[in-house]
Amino acid sequence: MSGNASPVVVLGAGIVGVCAASWLQREGYDVVVIDRQEPGEATSFGNAGCINGSSIVPVAMPGVLKNVPRWLLNPDGPLVVRWQYLPRLMPWLLRFIASSDPAKVDAQARALRALMESSLADYAPLVRDARAERFVHERGHLIAYTTDAGHASDDKAMRLRAQNGVVIDEITKAQLHDMEPDLAPGFIRARRIGETGHVSDPGQFTKQLAHAAVSRGARFVKADIRGVQTDGTRVTGVITNAGVQPASAVIVALGAWSVSIVRELGDRVLLDTERGYHIEVPGAQARPRVPTLWYEGKMFATPMDGRVRCAGTVELAGLNAPPDWSRTRLLERQLKQMYPAIADDIARAGEGALPRWLGFRPSTPDSLPVIGPSARFSNAIYAFGHGHVGLTAAASTGRVVARILAGQSSGIDLEPFSIGRFR
Ligand SMILES: Cc1cc2nc3c(=O)[nH]c(=O)nc-3n(C[C@H](O)[C@H](O)[C@H](O)COP(=O)(O)OP(=O)(O)OC[C@H]3O[C@@H](n4cnc5c(N)ncnc54)[C@H](O)[C@@H]3O)c2cc1C
Numbered sequence: 001m002s003g004n005a006s007p008v009v010v011l012g013a014g015i016v017g018v019c020a021a022s023w024l025q026r027e028g029y030d031v032v033v034i035d036r037q038e039p040g041e042a043t044s045f046g047n048a049g050c051i052n053g054s055s056i057v058p059v060a061m062p063g064v065l066k067n068v069p070r071w072l073l074n075p076d077g078p079l080v081v082r083w084q085y086l087p088r089l090m091p092w093l094l095r096f097i098a099s100s101d102p103a104k105v106d107a108q109a110r111a112l113r114a115l116m117e118s119s120l121a122d123y124a125p126l127v128r129d130a131r132a133e134r135f136v137h138e139r140g141h142l143i144a145y146t147t148d149a150g151h152a153s154d155d156k157a158m159r160l161r162a163q164n165g166v167v168i169d170e171i172t173k174a175q176l177h178d179m180e181p182d183l184a185p186g187f188i189r190a191r192r193i194g195e196t197g198h199v200s201d202p203g204q205f206t207k208q209l210a211h212a213a214v215s216r217g218a219r220f221v222k223a224d225i226r227g228v229q230t231d232g233t234r235v236t237g238v239i240t241n242a243g244v245q246p247a248s249a250v251i252v253a254l255g256a257w258s259v260s261i262v263r264e265l266g267d268r269v270l271l272d273t274e275r276g277y278h279i280e281v282p283g284a285q286a287r288p289r290v291p292t293l294w295y296e297g298k299m300f301a302t303p304m305d306g307r308v309r310c311a312g313t314v315e316l317a318g319l320n321a322p323p324d325w326s327r328t329r330l331l332e333r334q335l336k337q338m339y340p341a342i343a344d345d346i347a348r349a350g351e352g353a354l355p356r357w358l359g360f361r362p363s364t365p366d367s368l369p370v371i372g373p374s375a376r377f378s379n380a381i382y383a384f385g386h387g388h389v390g391l392t393a394a395a396s397t398g399r400v401v402a403r404i405l406a407g408q409s410s411g412i413d414l415e416p417f418s419i420g421r422f423r
Contacts, residue, residue, distance in 0.1 A: 007032045008405065009238050009247040011225055011261065013039035015202070015391055016383050017253035018210045019398030021218055022126045024251070027402045031218040032245060033210070034225055034238060040206025043255050043390065046278050046357040048300035048311035050141060050291050051197040051392050053119045054166040056112040057157040058367035059274070059314075059388065060100040068097075071316075076330060078298035082317040089316055092272045096365035105160070108366055111416035112389070113164040115371075115396050120197050122395035130212030135205040135305075140194035141291040144176065144187045150296045151189055158191065168193055182286040182339045187294075198291045200305045202391060221245060225254070227264055228380070235265075235380045249379040251401055256319060256362035258370075258384040265374045268422045271385055273319055273360040277327045278311035279335070280304070280355045283348070286341035297334045308342070310335040319360060328356040363387040371397055371417040372404065381405060382419055 008024055010017045013035035021031045033039075071081045081089065099108070120138065127136055145151040158168055171190040177183060199205045214220055223240035228250060230236060238245045252261050256273040284307060291302040299312030310331045315324065332354065336343050346354065364370065364385045374380040383401050386393050400410040 005030070006246040006248040007219070008249045008251065009034060009245055010251045010253055011238065012253035012255060012384075013037070013210060013220065014042055014253065014255050015040065015044040015206045015394040016255070016386060016397055017251065018206055018213065019126060019394040020251045020253055020383055020401045021213050021398075022129070022209055023395075023398035023402040024405065025213055025216055025218060026125070027406050029402070029405070031213070032221060033213070033218060034221045034223055034240060034245060036222065036224045038207070038222070039210035039220070040203045043359040043361060044206045045203035046311065046359045047202050047391050048278070048291065048309065049198045049200065049202050049302045049304065049391065050300065051119050051123065051136075051199065052141065052193075052389070053113070053116040053392060054161050054193045054196060055389050055392060056109045056116065056164055056166075057160055058099065058105055058108045059363075060096045060365065060367065061105060061156065062100050062102045064100040065097050068093075075326070078312065079314040080316070082315070082321060085317045085321065088318060089272060092270045092365050095270050099366040104366070107416065108368055109160050109164055111368055111413070114412040115400070115417070116389065116393050117165070119392050119396050122399050126209055126212075126395055129216075130209045132205055132208045132212075135199050135201055135208070136197055137200060138197040139290045140192055141196050141198065141293070142171070142176070142180065142190045142192050143293045143295050144180075144183065144190040145295050146186050146188065147296060148188070154191075154295055166193060167195065180289055180292065182288070182341055183292070184338055184340050186337075198302060199391065200303065225261070228261065230377060233377070235377050249381065249405055251381050251383050253383045255384055255390070256360040258362065258382075262382070262419070265380050266376045267374055267419045269370060269385070269419060270365050270422055272316070272363055274363045274387065275315040275317055276311060276359055276361055277313050277331060278309050278357045278359070279328045279331050280307045280309050281335070281342060281345050281349055282307045282355070284308040284342055284345040286339040286345060288339070292338075294334065294338055297338070299331055299334050301335060301338060308335075323358040325356065328354075361387050362390070366421075368416055369393065369397065370419050371400055372414050372419065375419060
């Protein structure tokens with residue numbers, strides 16, 4: 001499918017765009033990837049690193065409405081809404097609340113599981129081709145609790161996982177501290193999910209997959225995407241600050257920045273950003289052995305290459321508000337509570353001098369990404385809106401997108417992911 005025909009142009013070189021490019025290459029397409037940054041430098045740089053096919057529980061669960069006042073009033077909570085952003089957020093928030101209907105939640109979880117069950121398997125050929133095995137660890141992850149009430153309030157989410165085939169092991173306090181000797185004694189029990197994996201440097205991992213694609217003939221263009229050219233029925237090119245890139249098809253993988261292209265293609269979408277933060281402790285001696293979610297604190301501690309990364313929090317404040325670094329101070333306090341001995345590592349690294357980061361989860365109100373063709377242009381395929389699970393779902397999304405373009409069955413029901421749900 002190379003030769004004189006225009007290439008397939010992937011918009012965005014985050015983990016979703018890079019995986020789409022890699023799968024398209026495997027289907028024989030000539031591929032160009034455009035991004036204003038180097039691959040893997042936006043949201044895909046700083047996540048918690050989990051390839052977690054069990055992460056199928058939508059953010060909007062039944063009863064979510066009663067939490068909204070707390071999110072508005074408690075600036076130190078794990079989820080906050082900035083008042084100034086509330087008017088712009090309102091349509092998204094109303095749909096978010098509507099998505100918490102129990103029947104809808106069941107359907108969303110089913111759809112996410114169908115997409116992500118094969119996440120590690122869908123990465124496998126890409127990782128092999130890129131010789132990126134050293135980044136991928138298949139050791140499962142833990143959800144650790146400091147209270148019985150927390151454990152009980154997580155039951156509903158665990159039932160949803162179990163209904164969808166996730167195997168969950170209950171872990172006693174003694175077992176937990178055996179597995180995780182640096183964890184504070186205040187952690188009284190845990191659940192272990194063994195099917196999952198993690199990536200020990202998400203940014204470098206994305207770059208290595210991108211380099212592998214380039215070494216097999218893909219072209220990477222560093223440019224600012226301004227829009228698309230069409231002939232009325234098909235997209236024919238991508239307009240950038242560096243000129244027009246001809247295209248036989250486009251894959252829209254611009255993460256949280258996808259809205260303007262969607263509108264240009266004549267579709268509607270409710271996409272906002274759940275901003276999240278991380279801090280890192282380089283050279284930490286005290287550390288998790290596997291990615292560990294502190295349920296009550298709603299933050300992940302992940303063992304990364306040469307450092308521990310603590311990632312989490314949700315801040316609904318849009319793409320343009322300045323960072324609120326008090327969120328990372330909260331993460332630092334929580335990390336010390338979780339692994340008391342890490343305080344020494346933090347002191348060695350320099351108090352208040354830890355690497356810190358703000359990223360923009362591309363979030364739809366129903367926690368489902370948008371995957372599939374635009375309503376008007378069958379050669380424009382959407383692949384964005386992966387919220388909390390973009391690293392997990394990227395390879396599977398890439399495989400599905402390549403199948404759609406090749407006119408083959410994707411193997412899953414794509415209706416729940418269609419752009420048409422926002423009409
Ligand atoms: C704190 C935190 C923890 C997380 N933990 C996990 C986890 O453990 N597991 C998991 O699966 N997911 C996790 N996620 C979510 C995951 O990181 C995202 O879903 C994923 O990175 C989205 O990838 P993407 O490729 O869609 O977007 P991005 O990585 O944001 O890529 C979009 C690309 O588009 C480019 N772009 C945008 N506009 C333009 C333009 N006009 N011109 C040119 N280029 C443009 C950007 O430069 C960027 O490179 C986490 C997120 C956060 C914030």
